[in-house]
Amino acid sequence: MKLLVTGGAGRLGTELIRIASARGHSTRVFDLPQVPWDAVEEIPGVEVFKGDITDRDVVAEACRGVDGVFHLAALLPPKSEADRVLTMRVNVEGTRYVVEALEDRPETPLIFASSISTYGPTADERLPISEDHPQVAHDNYSESKIEAERLIRASGVSHEVLRIAPVAVADLVELPDVIPYRADQRVEFVYVGDAARALYSAFESREARGGVFNIAGGESWQMTGAEYIEGFYEALGVEVEPRFSEEHTAVDWYDTSRGRLLGYQRVTFIVFVEKLKAVAEQLGLI
Amino acid sequence: MGENLDASERSLESALDMLDAVPSGGMPSDELRDIRIKIQMGLNALIQNEKAIWLRTKKGRDILGDFKEASEKLVEAVEQLKGGTSQTSMDGVKAALADVEASAKKLNDETRRRSMVVT
Numbered sequence: 001m002k003l004l005v006t007g008g009a010g011r012l013g014t015e016l017i018r019i020a021s022a023r024g025h026s027t028r029v030f031d032l033p034q035v036p037w038d039a040v041e042e043i044p045g046v047e048v049f050k051g052d053i054t055d056r057d058v059v060a061e062a063c064r065g066v067d068g069v070f071h072l073a074a075l076l077p078p079k080s081e082a083d084r085v086l087t088m089r090v091n092v093e094g095t096r097y098v099v100e101a102l103e104d105r106p107e108t109p110l111i112f113a114s115s116i117s118t119y120g121p122t123a124d125e126r127l128p129i130s131e132d133h134p135q136v137a138h139d140n141y142s143e144s145k146i147e148a149e150r151l152i153r154a155s156g157v158s159h160e161v162l163r164i165a166p167v168a169v170a171d172l173v174e175l176p177d178v179i180p181y182r183a184d185q186r187v188e189f190v191y192v193g194d195a196a197r198a199l200y201s202a203f204e205s206r207e208a209r210g211g212v213f214n215i216a217g218g219e220s221w222q223m224t225g226a227e228y229i230e231g232f233y234e235a236l237g238v239e240v241e242p243r244f245s246e247e248h249t250a251v252d253w254y255d256t257s258r259g260r261l262l263g264y265q266r267v268t269f270i271v272f273v274e275k276l277k278a279v280a281e282q283l284g285l286i
Numbered sequence: 287m288g289e290n291l292d293a294s295e296r297s298l299e300s301a302l303d304m305l306d307a308v309p310s311g312g313m314p315s316d317e318l319r320d321i322r323i324k325i326q327m328g329l330n331a332l333i334q335n336e337k338a339i340w341l342r343t344k345k346g347r348d349i350l351g352d353f354k355e356a357s358e359k360l361v362e363a364v365e366q367l368k369g370g371t372s373q374t375s376m377d378g379v380k381a382a383l384a385d386v387e388a389s390a391k392k393l394n395d396e397t398r399r400r401s402m403v404v405t
Contacts, residue, residue, distance in 0.1 A: 172339060172340050172343065173400055174338055174339055174401050175339065240339070283344060283345070284343050
């Protein structure tokens with residue numbers, strides 16, 4: 001089969017393309033010309049499609065002849081918070097163009113990468129946060145994702161919506177000036193390979209059609225912000241002095257039971273830490 | 287790691303000081319201004335990235351080593367301007383500056399690549 005991955009040159013997209021390629025599918029990877037393409041180009045069966053998701057004709061062309069679409073292209077925080085107009089153009093209008101391109105093709109599923117950020121800050125609420133929790137637009141990004149979800153659900157397009165938790169990558173990541181959550185806040189991330197597996201499974205599983213799923217790491221990933229940062233950098237052998245947000249932000253612990261049918265939770269936090277240690281050794285940090 | 291970073295900063299600061307001593311009229315002022323701006327940008331890259339964790343990796347240490355070497359060559363090249371500017375001495379500065387710019391770009395690009403992203 002031929003699959004389209006918008007925003008496919010990013011870390012999550014690249015992992016997804018590796019999985020699809022290993023299953024024998026070819027992928028058309030849609031992303032901006034200026035992003036780094038090296039990692040994607042190395043994967044067998046990849047067709048590079050350079051373009052802008054805000055161009056309706058280009059999106060229509062990208063969607064032509066594919067058997068499934070993974071829509072990952074989006075402007076993410078912190079960039080999304082610097083420019084509301086651009087965020088809406090990319091995240092909402094871009095989604096509209098994908099939906100339009102698929103409207104007369106009910107056999108072509110659209111797998112949409114949404115975000116758990118759409119639940120808003122939930123620190124004072126009862127746990128865990130399920131897919132039935134109301135969505136609350138609290139910044140440009142969440143507003144755009146909520147609107148994009150609405151567009152997809154209102155269309156006749158066959159779809160699944162995956163609300164993905166912050167993605168954890170087993171690589172050295174720089175500390176931002178301010179960590180975007182409190183030290184004592186509940187956080188739950190998901191390993192990038194598991195998030196990619198969830199996306200792919202959503203495409204393969206007919207049972208999942210029309211569904212909305214929380215995608216997060218599971219119990220082993222449920223901790224506080226300080227525990228996560230400490231575990232992450234300790235594994236890398238690096239001492240850091242993080243400065244955490246003073247406000248509760250839109251990350252929490254999630255009910256991921258509905259998404260179990262996607263069979264994606266394979267990398268526990270302990271395994272992730274082992275991966276980080278291996279990376280630290282490769283990089284010459286330890 | 288810190289030694290190479292500090293040495294590069296010192297070299298670039300010293301190159302800027304030395305440019306002030308270049309005889310006036312020896313070089314078009316817009317060209318001199320352009321060189322100053324580029325050296326300052328190299329210095330900014332060092333200052334902005336000095337806390338970057340990835341600088342502690344082997345790759346980071348190598349880039350800082352190259353940066354130090356390029357900065358020292360720049361100082362030598364700028365020193366040649368003291369005796370008056372010629373096409374040869376100007377070419378030497380421009381070549382050394384290009385190496386500093388390349389190292390600064392590597393610093394900025396790698397830090398950007400390794401910045402934290404939240405979905």
